[in-house]
Amino acid sequence: MAQATATRKPARRRINHSTVIMGLYLLFMILPIYWLVNMSLKSNSEILSTFSLWPEDLTFRNYRVILTDASWYMGYVNSLIYVLMNTVISITVALPAAYAFSRYTFMGDKHLFFWLLSNRMAPPAVFALPFFQLYSSIGLFDTHIAVALAHCLFNVPLAVWILEGFMRGVPKEIDETAYIDGYGFWRFFLRIFMPLIASGIGVAAFFAFMFSWVELLLSRTLTTVSAKPIAATMTRTVSASGLDWGVLAAAGVLTIVPGALVIYFVRNYIAKGFALGRV
Amino acid sequence: MDKTVNQKAWFLVLPVLVLVAFSAVIPLMTVVNYSVQDTFGDNVFFWAGLDWFREMLESERMWSALGRQAVFSFIILMIEVPLGVIVALQMPKKGFWASFALVVMALPLLIPWNVVGTIWQIFGRVDIGLLGYVLHSLGIDYNYTQGFFAAWITVIVMDVWHWTSLVALLAYAGLQSIPDAYYQAAKIDQASRWAVFRYIELPKMQGVLMIAILLRFMDSFMIYTEPFVVTGGGPGNSTTFLSIDLVKMALGQFDLGPAAAFSLMYFLVILLISWVFYTVMTNLDKRDGV
Known part of the structure; x- marks a missing residue:
């Protein structure tokens, strides 16, 4: 029993630090794409005037332009x-x-x-x-x-x-x-x-x-x-x-x-x- | 596996041969043709011998493009290969998170290359891009259209973003093939994490890593679209890599002779280095008895 906990502890610590590395890497992968999606849902005036992490004035105009x-x-x-x-x-x-x-x-x-x-x-x-x-x-x-x-x-x-x-x-x-x-x-x-x-x-x-x-x-x-x-x-x-x-x-x-x-x-x-x- | 000698196998290869001959040999002969001729227009050509090759070999323009290209390929290999291996080692082995990580990581690989360029062009802009805006508000002077270092760093980070996952996925595939028994044996021997990596994981990944290095080398050496969209080869000529220079010469200025000579030498350099990688790779394959 004692031995089991002793081996489990370092294992858990390793999982944590791989989670951090993976998390950072996936964040790095996602961020530029997220920014593109974010921009595609804004109007041009909002893109150029305000800097925001999500669209404050959600619009699908850009997609409508393309799909029509x-x-x-x-x-x-x-x-x-x-x-x-x-x-x-x-x-x-x-x-x-x-x-x-x-x-x-x-x-x-x-x-x-x-x-x-x-x-x-x-x-x-x-x-x-x-x-x-x-x-x-x-x-x-x-x-x-x-x-x-x-x-x-x-x-x-x-x-x-x-x-x-x-x-x-x-x-x-x-x-x-x-x-x-x-x-x-x-x-x-x-x-x-x-x-x-x-x-x-x-x-x-x-x-x-x-x-x-x-x-x-x-x-x-x-x-x-x-x-x-x-x-x-x-x-x-x-x-x-x-x-x-x-x-x-x-x-x-x-x-x-x-x-x-x-x-x-x-x-x-x-x-x-x-x-x-x-x- | 023992293979039988069978000359009729040529018939099976024939379709590929015809197709590739059509799409590679004929165009390549055009290039060879141009490289030894000169013209004053009107479609009148005359023999120029090896003049264009001599001219290109003496031109500073090609050597500096080649230099930039070599530095670029070297840097991205030095970053992407170790980073890819590290990421592969941290990947969850199974379950929802493994699938999730795989999908997210593969995503940049399937984005058209000019869209990759556009994404980073937007992302790095000081006025509307997340990265540029954050760096700017931290007081860092970052402008990839004007600064030499900013341009290089942007192009390199973009390539790392775009392609590290390829190395990681290859390395991950290599790791998946290691039987559990190896790890158990290492545990019994109380091997350190480093020893496990050095003597179990690395040798097992060797084959796929060679594929990764070969692919990354070839593709980085031919890179065109992404830096072209982001920096247009600038500021000045600082991110004008070989392909960008070549397209400028062939399709922009229509200097067919020099461009053709340039093309052939460019192709030969890639071929030579890839041949070395390929030979090493097949020898590794043989040694492992695959």
């Missing part, structure tokens, strides 16, 4: 369209490739794998101008598919890398048994193998969604009107209409929402997912 104006809300639609296209394309082409890398040795496989990864290391700034010329010359400029394809530059290598990590964890005996049982490759792959790495596919899709959603340089360079992403809409309106702080903040808050929803759904896989299946 097509040139604003179409930005969200455009972003979501190319992000989803990119996620589907990336995962579809990455699945068989990741399987090949995780199961077979073939000529030049290691070099190929690093070359793929090297595209993840390519600065988008290097590709901005060539992409602009390439997609203009084939008539895809200012379309959703152009942005989706451009984002494949970094999302496909990443998807291959993540999926390969998850597939390595599936024992090879499963493949062999399935082949002996008379499964063809594609039937085995779709019916047996893909359900086994479902969480890996989810994680890869999460990452593809994330990096396509947050990217601005390429998506802005490749679009003008009909596929303009929300992030680019924000920068333009800000410079043109003489800084409407409230609407800017509201637009920012609305760009956080899709990400927050996605995180909520995958929260149980986040930790493993961030390790790219290598734990």
